Amino acid sequence: MTASRARLLSHPVHLEFEELFYQRTRICLWLGAVFFSFFALLDYVHARPFFPLFVAYRLSYVLTLLVLLQLLRLREFKHRCREMMYGALFLGSLVIALMAVKLGGFVSGYYVGILLMIAGGFSVLPLNVLQSLTLGGAMYLIYAVTVYLSTRPLDNQEINFLINNSFFFFSIVIVTTVQCFDEIQTLLASLRAQKSLQAINAELKQYTDNLEILVRQRMALQEETDLKFRDLYNNILDLVVLIDPTGIIQMSNHHGAGLLELSTQALRNRPLADFLPANGRDYLQTEILDRLRLGEQVRGAQLQMLTDHGRTLDVELNGNMVTLPGNPPCYQLIIRDITQTKQMEVEVLKSRQLLDTSRQAAIFGLASLAECRDDTTGSHLLRIRTYTRLLATELAQSPDPPAAINDHFIEDLCLSSMLHDIGKIGIPDAILLKPGRLTDEEFALMQQHCEYGSNALASAERDSESLSFLRLGQEITRSHHERWDGTGYPLGLKGEDIPLSARIISLVDVYDALTSKRPYKEAFSHEQACRVILSESGRLFDPMIVAAFLRREQEFDLTRQQMPPLHNQ
Numbered sequence: 001m002t003a004s005r006a007r008l009l010s011h012p013v014h015l016e017f018e019e020l021f022y023q024r025t026r027i028c029l030w031l032g033a034v035f036f037s038f039f040a041l042l043d044y045v046h047a048r049p050f051f052p053l054f055v056a057y058r059l060s061y062v063l064t065l066l067v068l069l070q071l072l073r074l075r076e077f078k079h080r081c082r083e084m085m086y087g088a089l090f091l092g093s094l095v096i097a098l099m100a101v102k103l104g105g106f107v108s109g110y111y112v113g114i115l116l117m118i119a120g121g122f123s124v125l126p127l128n129v130l131q132s133l134t135l136g137g138a139m140y141l142i143y144a145v146t147v148y149l150s151t152r153p154l155d156n157q158e159i160n161f162l163i164n165n166s167f168f169f170f171s172i173v174i175v176t177t178v179q180c181f182d183e184i185q186t187l188l189a190s191l192r193a194q195k196s197l198q199a200i201n202a203e204l205k206q207y208t209d210n211l212e213i214l215v216r217q218r219m220a221l222q223e224e225t226d227l228k229f230r231d232l233y234n235n236i237l238d239l240v241v242l243i244d245p246t247g248i249i250q251m252s253n254h255h256g257a258g259l260l261e262l263s264t265q266a267l268r269n270r271p272l273a274d275f276l277p278a279n280g281r282d283y284l285q286t287e288i289l290d291r292l293r294l295g296e297q298v299r300g301a302q303l304q305m306l307t308d309h310g311r312t313l314d315v316e317l318n319g320n321m322v323t324l325p326g327n328p329p330c331y332q333l334i335i336r337d338i339t340q341t342k343q344m345e346v347e348v349l350k351s352r353q354l355l356d357t358s359r360q361a362a363i364f365g366l367a368s369l370a371e372c373r374d375d376t377t378g379s380h381l382l383r384i385r386t387y388t389r390l391l392a393t394e395l396a397q398s399p400d401p402p403a404a405i406n407d408h409f410i411e412d413l414c415l416s417s418m419l420h421d422i423g424k425i426g427i428p429d430a431i432l433l434k435p436g437r438l439t440d441e442e443f444a445l446m447q448q449h450c451e452y453g454s455n456a457l458a459s460a461e462r463d464s465e466s467l468s469f470l471r472l473g474q475e476i477t478r479s480h481h482e483r484w485d486g487t488g489y490p491l492g493l494k495g496e497d498i499p500l501s502a503r504i505i506s507l508v509d510v511y512d513a514l515t516s517k518r519p520y521k522e523a524f525s526h527e528q529a530c531r532v533i534l535s536e537s538g539r540l541f542d543p544m545i546v547a548a549f550l551r552r553e554q555e556f557d558l559t560r561q562q563m564p565p566l567h568n569q
Contacts, residue, residue: 017126017187018079020126020187021081021082021085021125021126022072022078022081024124024125024126025072025081025082025084025085025125026069026072027124028085028088028120028121028124028125029065029068029069029072029084029085029088030065030069031120031124032061032062032065032088032092032117032121033062033065033066033069035116035120036058036061036062036065036092037058037059037062039058039113040054040055040058043055043058043099047099047102047103050099050102050103053102054099054102057095057098057099058095060095061091061092061095064088064091065088068084068087068088071084072084085121085125086135089117089121089135089139090138090139090142092113092114092117093114093117093139093142093143094142094146096110096111096113096114096117096143097111097114097142097143097146097147098146099113100143100147101146101147101150101151105147105150105151105154105158105161106147106151106154106158106159106161106162106165107157107158107161111143111165111168111169114139114140114143114169115168115169115172117139118135118136118139118172118173118176119172119176122135122136122176122177122179122180123176123179125180126180126183126184126187127180127184128180128181128184129177129180129181131180132173132176132177132180133173133177136169136170136172136173136176136177137173140166140169140170140173143169144162144166148162238259238334238335238336238337239252239253239257239259239260239315239333239334239335239336239337240252240253240332240333240334240335241253241267241272241332241333241335242322242330242331242332242333243272243330243331243333244328244330244331245289245293245328245329245330245331246271247271247272247273247284247285247289248269248270248271248272249267249268249269249270249271249272250268250269250330251264251268252264252267252268259307259313259335259337260275260305260307260308261307261308261309261311262308266308272284272333275305275306275307275308276303276304276305276306277304277306277312280303280304280305283303284303287301288301288317288319288333289331292319292320292321292331295321297318297319297320298317298318298319298320299318300316300317300318301316301317301318301319302314302315302316302317302338303315303317305335312339313337313339314337314338314339314341314342315335315336315337315338315339316335316336316338317333317334317335317336318333318334319331319332319333319334320332379563379564380512380516381418382563383512383559383560383563384417384418384420384505384508384509384512385414385415385417385418386559386563387508387511387512387556387559388413388414388417388504388505388508389410389414390552390555390556390559391504391507391508391545391548391549391552392405392409392410392413392414392504393410394548394549394551394552395504395544395545395548396410398544398548402500402544404500405500409472412472413472413501413504415473416470416472416473416476416501417476417505417508419453419457419473419476419477420453420473420476420477420480420505420509421449421453421477422452422453422456422457422473422477423448423449423450423451423452423453423454423456423477424449424452424453425452426448426449426452427445427446427448427449427452428445431445431446432446435519435520436520437520447481447489447490448490450477450478450479450480450481450489450490451478451490453473453477453478454474454477454478456477457470457473457474457477458470458474472501475499475501475502476499476501476502476505478490478491478502479491479493479498479499479502480502480505480506480509481506482494482498482502482506483539483540484498484503484538484539484540484541484542484543485538485539485540488540495542496542498542503541503542503545504545506540506541507533507541507542507545507546507549510532510533510536510540510541511529511533511549511556514528514529514532514533515529515560526553526556526557526560530550530553533546533549534546534550
């Protein structure tokens with residue numbers, strides 16, 4: 001080994017690590033500023049009484065991060081990036097702990113924010129085992145001590161939550177520490193490989209006059225590189241297997257074999273199909289092996305595998321054909337365990353379903369406030385929603401459906417349909433409950449319920465900034481008394497100037513009113529209601545919607561019988 005090569009290979013790598021830490025610190029600070037701001041939405045939904053205070057906490061923290069980012073642009077502060085990053089993590093832990101205190105201390109689930117900081121920050125920063133354990137432990141102590149000092153003495157429930165939260169803290173810290181160790185080892189291998197390459201380049205320049213010696217040295221270095229590559233290959237956490245065209249495993253990496261709870265020797269010459277459930281073997285043949293034989297690449301194929309002990313794994317598979325000198329073509333498969341990801345997807349789906357159920361219950365309750373004023377019942381709202389779904393679905397399935405109709409539109413329309421008369425909350429009882437005919441002045445006041453309802457929903461939409469069904473609700477509440485011929489109220493819209501959502505609800509609302517008993521009239525039969533609606537086609541109603549109604553009128557009648565108005569029973 002020459003003196004120049006020895007100097008290159010012995011050069012410490014800590015300078016490269018410090019530069020990498022500096023770059024990733026900037027990334028972490030930016031991510032912290034963005035996500036700390038974004039989670040204010042969670043405060044608004046789950047901690048509204050403390051929302052102004054929490055926003056102040058978050059803004060103060062984000063401003064601190066932005067100041068740190070500006071300081072890091074200055075050369076004299078660059079070498080302080082570690083202290084700044086650690087300080088930012090500690091301050092973030094303190095801010096979240098203070099929020100948790102306001103929400104019940106150890107009982108509050110806000111501590112998850114610190115877990116997210118640990119998982120996100122430690123996955124980005126190049127930390128060794130000691131650093132990750134120390135940082136994680138310090139962040140836990142900040143949380144635990146802050147909450148304890150603010151909520152002591154603790155009752156049994158709070159102690160149980162403290163133990164539970166501590167378990168998750170230490171689990172996350174241990175997992176991220178393992179990840180940090182693996183990344184550090186990979187970085188070290190990469191940096192050493194770079195320095196080895198620099199050494200090789202130096203030698204090429206120095207020994208161009210002695211090619212034979214240089215070739216021998218390069219071969220020795222190639223062997224060393226092969227050993228390094230094999231070591232890296234064996235330490236990849238994914239399962240990497242080489243199979244022949246019949247699906248027999250020829251080679252696998254060490255960590256990957258552990259995924260199937262076997263050694264590399266035990267995996268060799270085993271059919272890959274042995275590790276698949278019965279319904280996955282045909283998939284392996286038709287969707288993976290057949291495609292690889294044709295020279296195609298397989299990307300993102302998801303299936304289930306069984307370990308040697310019978311444990312089920314959800315995996316994602318990528319594969320391609322490889323050709324080794326002196327051997328027939330083989331297929332390399334990279335198989336990643338995504339079991340935890342799948343489990344998280346299921347939990348997220350359950351959470352979304354729970355959120356949808358809660359939202360529908362809230363809408364039903366809000367709409368009932370208006371409906372109970374004029375002595376109608378909850379069954380009216382359910383009929384309106386069911387009629388709306390029948391009619392909108394029929395329109396979507398028609399040969400020439402309106403461009404606006406899709407599955408998302410139908411779901412939002414069904415939700416907002418129940419809010420069509422929410423503006424009646426603003427109408428005096430003397431008018432709303434009057435059994436006789438309204439005077440012109442009273443009718444003018446009654447007409448204002450359209451604007452009342454639309455304005456209320458517009459205000460709610462501005463506060464939410466994300467609930468699309470409220471936008472449809474505004475259209476419906478304002479325009480469901482407009483007429484196709486332009487003689488309706490409040491704006492006298494005509495034809496397709498009337499929003500599609502309001503045209504649908506207009507027919508649905510009239511059908512339900514006709515078939516329901518009111519103080520001033522008896523309930524119409526279904527046949528009578530159909531004749532009235534048909535006679536109003538082109539005047540009160542959109543002819544296209546009337547035609548769709550007539551195609552589904554029997555289902556309307558069945559719904560009416562299954563959910564009859566209370567006064568009709």
